[in-house]
Amino acid sequence: xxxxxxxxxxxxxxxxxxxxxxxxxxxxxxxxxxxxxxxxxxxxxxxxxxxxxxxxxxxxxxxxxxxxxxxxxxxxxxxxxxxxxxxxxxxxxxxxxxxxxxxxxxxxxxxxxxxxxxxxxxxxxxxxxxxxxxxxxxxxxxxxxxxxxxxxxxxxxxxxxxxxxxxxxxxxxxxxxxxxxxxxxxxxxxxxxxxxxxxxxxxxxxxxxxxxxxxxxxxxxxxxxxxxxxxxxxxxxxxxxxxxxxxxxxxxxxxxxxxxxxxxxxxxxxxxxxxxxxxxxxxxxxxxxxxxxxxxxxxxxxxxxxxxxxxxxxxxxxxxxxxxxxxxxxxxxxxxxxxxxxxxxxxxxxxxxxxxxxxxxxxxxxxxxxxxxxxxxxxxxxxxxxxxxxxxxxxxxxxxxxxxxxxxxxxxxxxxxxxxxxxxxxxxxxxxxxxxxxxxxxxxxxxxxxxxxxxxxxxxxxxxxxxxxxxxxxxxxxxxxxxxxxxxxxxxxxxxxxxxxxxxxxxxxxxxxxxxxxx
Amino acid sequence: xxxxxxxxxxxxxxxxxxxxxxxxxxxxxxxxxxxxxxxxxxxxxxxxxxxxxxxxxxxxxxxxxxxxxxxxxxxxxxxxxxxxxxxxxxxxxxxxxxxxxxxxxxxxxxxxxxxxxxxxxxxxxxxxxxxxxxxxxxxxxxxxxxxxxxxxxxxxxxxxxxxxxxxxxxxxxxxxxxxxxxxxxxxxxxxxxxxxxxxxxxxxxxxxxxxxxxxxxxxxxxxxxxxxxxxxxxxxxxxxxxxxxxxxxxxxxxxxxxxxxxxxxxxxxxxxxxxxxxxxxxxxxxxxxxxxxxxxxxxxxxxxxxxxxxxxxxxxxxxxxxxxxxxxxxxxx
Numbered sequence: 001x002x003x004x005x006x007x008x009x010x011x012x013x014x015x016x017x018x019x020x021x022x023x024x025x026x027x028x029x030x031x032x033x034x035x036x037x038x039x040x041x042x043x044x045x046x047x048x049x050x051x052x053x054x055x056x057x058x059x060x061x062x063x064x065x066x067x068x069x070x071x072x073x074x075x076x077x078x079x080x081x082x083x084x085x086x087x088x089x090x091x092x093x094x095x096x097x098x099x100x101x102x103x104x105x106x107x108x109x110x111x112x113x114x115x116x117x118x119x120x121x122x123x124x125x126x127x128x129x130x131x132x133x134x135x136x137x138x139x140x141x142x143x144x145x146x147x148x149x150x151x152x153x154x155x156x157x158x159x160x161x162x163x164x165x166x167x168x169x170x171x172x173x174x175x176x177x178x179x180x181x182x183x184x185x186x187x188x189x190x191x192x193x194x195x196x197x198x199x200x201x202x203x204x205x206x207x208x209x210x211x212x213x214x215x216x217x218x219x220x221x222x223x224x225x226x227x228x229x230x231x232x233x234x235x236x237x238x239x240x241x242x243x244x245x246x247x248x249x250x251x252x253x254x255x256x257x258x259x260x261x262x263x264x265x266x267x268x269x270x271x272x273x274x275x276x277x278x279x280x281x282x283x284x285x286x287x288x289x290x291x292x293x294x295x296x297x298x299x300x301x302x303x304x305x306x307x308x309x310x311x312x313x314x315x316x317x318x319x320x321x322x323x324x325x326x327x328x329x330x331x332x333x334x335x336x337x338x339x340x341x342x343x344x345x346x347x348x349x350x351x352x353x354x355x356x357x358x359x360x361x362x363x364x365x366x367x368x369x370x371x372x373x374x375x376x377x378x379x380x381x382x383x384x385x386x387x388x389x390x391x392x393x394x395x396x397x398x399x400x401x402x403x404x405x406x407x408x409x410x411x412x413x414x415x416x417x418x419x420x421x422x423x424x425x426x427x428x429x430x431x432x433x434x435x436x437x438x439x440x441x442x443x444x445x446x447x448x449x450x451x452x453x454x455x456x457x458x459x460x461x462x463x464x465x466x467x468x469x470x471x472x473x474x475x476x477x478x479x480x481x482x483x484x485x486x487x488x489x490x491x492x493x494x495x496x497x498x499x500x501x502x503x504x505x506x507x508x509x510x511x512x513x514x515x516x517x518x519x
Numbered sequence: 520x521x522x523x524x525x526x527x528x529x530x531x532x533x534x535x536x537x538x539x540x541x542x543x544x545x546x547x548x549x550x551x552x553x554x555x556x557x558x559x560x561x562x563x564x565x566x567x568x569x570x571x572x573x574x575x576x577x578x579x580x581x582x583x584x585x586x587x588x589x590x591x592x593x594x595x596x597x598x599x600x601x602x603x604x605x606x607x608x609x610x611x612x613x614x615x616x617x618x619x620x621x622x623x624x625x626x627x628x629x630x631x632x633x634x635x636x637x638x639x640x641x642x643x644x645x646x647x648x649x650x651x652x653x654x655x656x657x658x659x660x661x662x663x664x665x666x667x668x669x670x671x672x673x674x675x676x677x678x679x680x681x682x683x684x685x686x687x688x689x690x691x692x693x694x695x696x697x698x699x700x701x702x703x704x705x706x707x708x709x710x711x712x713x714x715x716x717x718x719x720x721x722x723x724x725x726x727x728x729x730x731x732x733x734x735x736x737x738x739x740x741x742x743x744x745x746x747x748x749x750x751x752x753x754x755x756x757x758x759x760x761x762x763x764x765x766x767x768x769x770x771x772x773x774x775x776x777x778x779x780x781x782x783x784x785x786x787x788x789x790x791x792x793x794x795x796x797x798x799x800x801x802x803x804x805x806x807x808x809x810x811x812x813x814x815x816x817x818x819x820x821x822x823x824x825x826x827x828x829x830x831x832x833x834x835x836x837x838x839x840x841x842x843x844x845x846x847x848x849x850x851x852x
Contacts, residue, residue: 043702048604048809049602049604049605049627049806049809049810050602050604050605050607050608052608054608054611056611057608057611133610134611135572135610135611136611201706203706203707203801205806205809206704206706206801207704207706207801231702231704231799232799233702233799234809235796235797235799237686237797238702238796238797238798238799241686241689241693241694241701241702241797242701242702242799244694245689245693245694245697245700245701245702246697247700247701247702248702396553398552398553398554398558398559399553399554399558401558401561401562401563401564402554402558402567402570405563406566413563414563434566434568435566
């Protein structure tokens, strides 16, 4: 079977329910097809002097945009509308238990040095993540593969340890880039990929220039720029200045405090999507008083989520519902009952737990997420009405993740979200995993997690994942106040299709492939 | 001249000693910062095992003394080591295929330092002639409206923080009147004229930051001399005021001026950190800021040594120049 699920449909349902902020912005005037040509100048945050073309090390936006978004390709791609489509893999099929996957690779694909792409390259590229001592972030994905068999030059059969219906989704991960077999080191050194753009010059942490490959397999549908110059601008003010003075055509990570300035500039447009990025306040459910379900529920009703979105994110986000699945996920349950601010209900929950008041510490530092301390103070104020006294403990930024997160009973945290429900849940909600930051254990949740992973029927999976989101929301140990939007800015000359990817910033970090200049 | 040579050797020796002290101070202070490279680079992923594995790989769990001395040993043989960030990235590849190349700290810093020197050069080429001219004219027309205006302007410029000056210049020269680019992203192989144009705004900011001291020092040194009897004599001979200052006063005022020029040159090299960040200029300052953020000690140490060496050398040059410019020091009794 071939997956072609449309998450945008779900998204629209969410918007209709009034829960998700508009993620699709009406863009171009009808009738304008993409135009060719021009040099796209990007001002990107998230660059480091240690950047390289090694996908295993990619963790920040500069290399994510230039790596899987321009120079290299993955096996699969999450399209702008949220559906999964093939990139270097043309099609794939699963066995009934979702354990054996057959991938048919695209024919006629070549690397920038002219070498053709085939089954050996796919196998070698996957093996790079499980090499002895390798530390790839995608290691857990590839480790699940117990056998890789080359059937012919363009077909590979992968056998997994256990069934995983999301496996093709996982292969769209930006770490899993395709390199030429036997020449991986050279390809990492020079940036020899199969992407739409080939490397002209690369100065890590400073600048990268790439040019369009002629006769690329993606044809005229993508890669509309002649060349792209990506400039590393880690300083937020400098990025803003470069955008305002027209030195670059697009920037990422806009500081929303300056929104009015952007709006006043007729040549610049702010551009945002609500994805899976969310801020959390995890409680350790094996520590009193958080081991008491009613206490957790009382706390979930003592927070004013809309106020947080308005004051901490300045409106650039959406209210969340105490589970980690976001609008960019396939089975996001937008119509769950919302945990809302209800001091009376919180009071009665506490009373039911045999308490007439509650005093708890909440540890926060802005290292957890920008504005975390302010958010904690807002929470403190809103909880007072419910008779809950929150003592905000300001922690130092340095060492926050080592000394506070997973250690203090209640603290602030953030998650960028994961492409699939299973990946997100098994990273931080499955019982016993190292990043389960609430130590929450729930037998039903655990059972659903394992069943849904191997289930290929989308309707059944949707039901299961909805129930899991429900369980997190009503019983879980995490308060999730809000989704934080990805906010970028671009020149009004730059155009994009109506559907824009919300799995990452900058159109799924693929604007180099998808966007074009109007004039 | 022997005494000059002696002084140079003595000062070079002292300079090396200073560098040693600087390196100890830097090492100690970076170690005193909360968090280390492993925690900084891992962020949320700083599980105890991940932190331990990075510390193990980079030798961060050895005691600070042995780390310092192994680093010092490397430096003495000309090896500044590898930056933690690079070493850590290459360890992602494990023992198997697909390692990228690793650059040494020296190779990483060299092109950046070249860019910083270029910026300092452009700034000096504007600031020094400008400040000397303004200073001489201020001495000539002292207490006039011109003198006061120049003083007020340059002093207000030096009193503002540099990033503020930078943004003011961007506002007027890049945003309201788009004459100069606000982004100074120079790169290798860029045409000289374009490189110069891109460097102009940061250079002008630096100029504003150093002109006041140079100008005031020039003015003060000349005015100081104007009370001397030999100047009185020159005046009595009927020489024009301009000639009195340029021919008679200036040569004797050179020593303090050279000193202050050297100090400011050193500042142009080491004081660019903030300015490079504002203008996205790929110099050593940006590298320094990025490295401090992630506690990348080898890079921080190398940058600091470079900064300290620039100060020591320029001060040495200043001393030598002032000796050479003063016959009494050149021929001691």
